[in-house]
Amino acid sequence: MEATTRTEIALKDSPPEGHSNRVCSHCQFMLNAVTRCTTDHFTGLREKPRRPVNSDAGAAQPAPTMDTSPKETRMTTQGFVATHARDAKFERGLRSFFEYRDLGIKEATQGRVVAHVIRAAGGTEFSSQPHLHQTEFQLVYVLKGWIEFEYEGQGVVRLEAGSCVHQPPGIRHRELGHSDDVELLEVVLPADFKTEEVSAVNS
Template structure:
């Protein structure tokens, strides 16, 4: 049976939280969806959107997390997952297995994605490059 004391009901409407800086990457804006608080830190869900051009991208890294998915809501992003270039477009869903080395190196100005990660306080760890990274597309 589900322990209903471990989590709380949460309902966040579009006007309840705003996009803000101060997240993992300074070139993105983040909108908290209330899930981390509702799950006592078991899961985080936030919307992430482009704020500045992808001049350096995220760099090669991995996450110390048990679960992570990215659902592209608007626009597109190009990732390197290990040695595989991957275009993620609006409507696509990516499950990033725990520990996979990756690099988000290019994205459209209107890029926005939903990210769900467990635990909420997951860590990002820099890693050695897995492959060469193609150049980003300049913003007009």
């Protein structure tokens, strides 16, 4: 028994030539066809796991196919609107000294946005109280003439043709004056925004 143990130790240190793929399930030592481990830990012989052979290895794989069939393109005209100066109609609106031309954006966007051209209305007296608008977005672009505002934290701002101003939601302001020929483009979200008068521009 002692000699057999020494034999196995020797085998573990230097595997014999010509060993098979059989291993001891306990010590994992590669054994030849006739060598067995000592009986004090023998649990039987098993085959060493072999890697599965892929019979298709190296074979050319088919190239992925591309779907070249024509795709259906859906177009929608919902929300499209075009307005023209020749059809312009101005009406009195938020300020009595201004006239407003609705550009049809409110209806096209289902009330999300309003856009209009504003121009000075003749025969009315100018007056302006400090106020703010409850909006999400407001932009004013001067098409013609000039207009002056006093803004909260900004002071007096004069806008002329080509000038543009973004009025943050809730900023207090008031108009100081405008030219007789002033025309503005104003875009506001939402369309039905509210205006609130305040006591002063700078609280």
